[in-house]
Amino acid sequence: SDWSADSWSDYGSRDKPGTTLGRTVPDGNVLFPDIFHTDHLLFYERFRAYQDYILADCKASEVKRFIAEYLEKVLEPSGWQAIWRTDVFEVLVGVVGVNFQALKAVVQLSEPFLCESQDSSFTLECMQELLELKEHQILLQELWVVYDESGEFDQTALAIEHIRFFYRCIWRTWDEEEEDEFDYFVRCVEPRLRLHYDILEHRVPSGLVADYQNLLSQCEELYEKFLSVRNSISSNDSDSEAENVSMVEGLKLYDKVEQLKQKLKLIENPLLRYVFGYQKYGSLQAKGLRPTGAKVIHVVSWTMTASLLQMLTRDKLCPESCEDVEIQFYRDPLAAVNACYEGDKVIICPGHYFVDGVFSIADSVELEGYGLPDDVMIEKQGKGDNFFDCTGANIKISNLKLVQHDAVEGILNVHHGKTTLENCVLQCETTGITVRTSAELLMRNSDLYGAKGAGVEIYPGSVCTLLHNGIHHCKEGVLVKNFLDEDYEAPMITMVNNMIHNNEGYGVVLVRPAMPSEMKGASAQETKVGWVDSVKIEENEFQDFLMVWLLCMTVGDTLFPALGNTQPTQAGDETACAEGSRQEQPGCVTDELELYERAKTSEQTENNHEIANVLGATSAKKSQIHKKRLSELGFTEADDNLMSQEMFVSVEGNQFKWNGKGSFGVFFF
Secondary structure, three states: OOOOHHHHHOOOOOOOOOOOOEEEOOOOOOOOOOEEEOOOOOHHHHHHHHHHHHOOOOOHHHHHHHHHHHHHHHOOOOOEEEEEEOOOEEEEEEEEEEEOOOOEEEEEEOOOOOEEEOOOOOOHHHHHHHHHHOOOEEEHHHEEEEOOOOOOOHHHHHHHHHHHHHHHHHOOOOHHHOOOOOOHHHHHHHHHHHHHHHHHOOOOOHHHHHHHHHHHHHHHHHHHHHHHHHHHHHOOOOOOHHHHHHHHHHHHHHHHHHHHHHHHHHHHOOOOHHHOOOOOOOOOOOOOOOOOOOOEEEEEOOOOOHHHHHHHHHHHHOOOOOOOOEEEEEOOHHHHHHOOOOOOEEEEOOEEEEEOOOEEEOOOOEEEEOOOHHHEEEEEOOOEOOOEEEOOOEEEEEOOEEEOOOEOOOOEEEOOOEEEEEOOEEEOOOOOEEEOOOOEEEEEOOEEEOOOOEEEEEOOOOEEEEEOOEEEOOOEEEEEEOOOOOOOOOOEEEEEOOEEEOOOOEEEEEEEOOOHHHHHHHHHHOOOOEEEOOOOOOHHHHHHHHHHHHHHHHHHHHHHHHOOOOOOOOOOOOOOOOOOOOOOOOOOOOHHHHHHHHOOOHHHHHHHHHHHHHHHHHHHHHHHHHHHHHHHOOOOOOOHHHHOOOOEEEEEOOEEEOOOOEEEEEEEO
8 A cells, every 4th residue: 555656646647638538428318418438448457457556465354445545546536527326216416525435425416407217206305315314425336427528537437447346346245254364366356357357258158157147146145144144143142042043054154155155266267167067058958759750861961962862872871771761951060950859860971061059969869971070071150158069868979070269168068968979070279078077978089189278178977988089289188177075976087099199288187176284285385276296207107107096096095005016906807916926927917917017117116106195195085085974974984885986997008298298287276
């Protein structure tokens, strides 16, 4: 708050007389004077104002004081007009003073009296009585400054706009009770401001925006109830049973509020925004079988020639027996998919198809390109959230090249059911493929590139199989979201013979929440979000790492004593191996033995020990969390099989090359 005279006066300053702000004509039937046009400010203008001139490095409890000090320096104390706007009326007033500490203006009705309302009850006498009840003081954010071309009131109009925007879009009623050891601007203002402009510029999926607004409304409602319960307890000194019940109710409300606040923070944080999976397509209903029970082949082609039809008939329409099959022809692949019922098939002939819309596939259908992927290209036109959204029980997409532009979400989202992607090329814009909770993806012999986020995002509780694919030139290769939370299960992942290369960040990234002990260890770094750099893994050692991870995630912390003595973990067709043996034996070569057989150099051994220590700590934390929750449910002895969660089912033959940050990284939040 120790500003010099020049430290704030440059914002909105002018080199020549006259206003630098635009004007706008108020809506409505009443001929109000024009007002300053200030709601069009750019992100960097608001960012600079809040960071440099209004809030600086204040704490949450100091916000109101800092705002009052800012207003004292820039606001004209009197002599200007404004339109006072509420939900039910608008009226022209003149400002005769400012109560800076209360962030209110002292006003009186202007002459002539101009008022517009939803009904005719707001007469001159009524408005005078209302102002007297308010002691002629109204909130500054309810005022829209009347336009003045002299430029004298530019600073006043801008200051009120900043205050109005702050209390409408940034401030939360619970912010004042947040911990004061953090910079309020960094912790709350900047992420919320960025989210606001990301939404304005259509960089956030509409479903996620709706979820954020719903969460915010729920949190505000529950917080009001919590305050009411807390105030009733504090005003009652008796130790009655009713007060004890209120305390229990207050604790439950507080816990719900904290959970909602954490979800809001996930969405507000641009790094973690898509960690929170929203259910946008839960209401999308499948058509089911066609009423006649027949299945139809939908053929898409710009032009249909006799020779093309003959080849289609030979290869696709009736390759074995030319029985009666209903065939429908289209020029638009989106129209063909929208016409599908359960069990239908869409064959897309060679060509370059431009689509302005979303492929929402809720039934078990098959999309197949007739030819090589580069010959059958579907390119998205126009802005939109998605390109392909899959919720069907068994969907197959093959031999297609998908090209995405101006998107907000990934090129393909698997929300429910199983989707098989085979022999496809995916040229991405934002993220690549997203596999949501309870969904399954099988991706084989495909090429994915160009994602500004992760090439493949794998949510908890999903099943993802990646076989013989190329994932390259993305922000990250594969992003695995593994939560230490009772609401989530670890994903089941198979990665075999994939080439993951030339990605800006890591080849594979694990995102998981940091535990309190980890947060204490990170306090010296003054951050709660960051990459774990202590696990250094060379490109050629990544397979070894993932196999160790498989062991850890499969049997929990009970395995770690055996890390130094490679014991077999599987029975059946595999022959039991002697404890501690490191020599190959016919019929006794398991993945674990192969892992340790390759780890011959001292550097590899050292890295394995380091990885084992990190994973041991992680597994121990998971085990402790499960044991605690089972104990709360009444189980005194935890079952290791119940606690075990399998992460990687099979990891072998993958190649990781030329990734900017290495093969693997862990991101704590």
